[in-house]
Amino acid sequence: MSYPIKGEHLHKRFKNQIVLDDVSLTLQEGEIYGLIGPSGAGKTTLVRILLGLEKADSGRVELFEQRPTLNAFRSLGYMAQSDALYNELSAYQNLEFFASIQGMHGKEKRQRIDEVAKAVELDQDLKKNVSNFSGGMKRRLSLAAALVHRPRLYLLDEPTVGLDPMIRRKLWTLFHYLKGKGATIIVTTHVMDEVAQCDRVGLLSEGKIIAEGAPKALTEHYGVPSVEDIFITIEKEGAKK
Numbered sequence: 001m002s003y004p005i006k007g008e009h010l011h012k013r014f015k016n017q018i019v020l021d022d023v024s025l026t027l028q029e030g031e032i033y034g035l036i037g038p039s040g041a042g043k044t045t046l047v048r049i050l051l052g053l054e055k056a057d058s059g060r061v062e063l064f065e066q067r068p069t070l071n072a073f074r075s076l077g078y079m080a081q082s083d084a085l086y087n088e089l090s091a092y093q094n095l096e097f098f099a100s101i102q103g104m105h106g107k108e109k110r111q112r113i114d115e116v117a118k119a120v121e122l123d124q125d126l127k128k129n130v131s132n133f134s135g136g137m138k139r140r141l142s143l144a145a146a147l148v149h150r151p152r153l154y155l156l157d158e159p160t161v162g163l164d165p166m167i168r169r170k171l172w173t174l175f176h177y178l179k180g181k182g183a184t185i186i187v188t189t190h191v192m193d194e195v196a197q198c199d200r201v202g203l204l205s206e207g208k209i210i211a212e213g214a215p216k217a218l219t220e221h222y223g224v225p226s227v228e229d230i231f232i233t234i235e236k237e238g239a240k241k
């Protein structure tokens with residue numbers, strides 16, 4: 001079994017606030033791993049450190065079992081929480097830009113842009129300027145940009161925020177399809193019905209992973225109806241000590 005991503009003993013502080021406190025996690029190839037936690041728990045910071053966009057104060061990150069290299073970064077697809085799109089360009093031009101910086105060109109690039117645009121149901125909107133897009137359309141375009149170079153590992157930070165339930169469901173079908181093709185996905189979410197679709201979840205609270213495992217096994221272990229209740233149970237246990 002190979003590990004597309006491994007973070008060991010990660011610590012991060014912003015000024016005197018401890019944001020990550022000895023976090024370790026290892027993703028297995030071909031799994032969907034959900035990073036769950038209340039607002040401010042440190043999910044985005046963790047994802048950014050795993051990606052190399054933020055530096056940990058201490059700890060170690062490996063991508064595809066090596067210290068991160070530029071080549072390894074080319075195998076990543078990142079969808080940030082806020083859309084990093086060019087508003088004055090069309091959706092097509094945006095995808096063309098992201099495909100080009102990943103070294104794609106010619107017919108392959110054009111075909112791939114059509115493919116990813118269809119996958120997120122924006123194929124009819126490719127000529128429109130992004131400034132005319134709704135929030136949900138921008139989210140979908142950001143996802144298409146993360147998919148365009150066929151990465152092996154996806155880091156998706158709240159990919160479905162602001163999307164209606166139908167589109168959300170379709171995107172999850174797409175995530176399962178990507179997984180079926182061998183991709184590994186780490187996804188942050190607040191949406192509890194999405195949690196159940198993950199192979200494993202890590203519960204992040206105040207900068208620590210307080211529980212990790214398959215959603216069903218976790219809820220059974222804690223004897224609670226939902227993953228959300230695990231946070232409450234652990235908090236109550238902590239308060240008793």
Ligand SMILES: Nc1ncnc2c1ncn2[C@@H]1O[C@H](COP(=O)(O)OP(=O)(O)OP(=O)(O)O)[C@@H](O)[C@H]1O
Nearest residue numbers: 014015019037038039040041042043044045046081
């Ligand atoms: N660049 C920064 N400078 C200072 N503080 C920061 C910075 N980035 C994040 N923080 C703080 O670190 C904490 C964790 O933030 P982070 O964005 O990782 O949380 P999150 O779990 O992703 O939250 P959300 O679900 O709301 O996106 C927050 O208190 C945030 O204010």
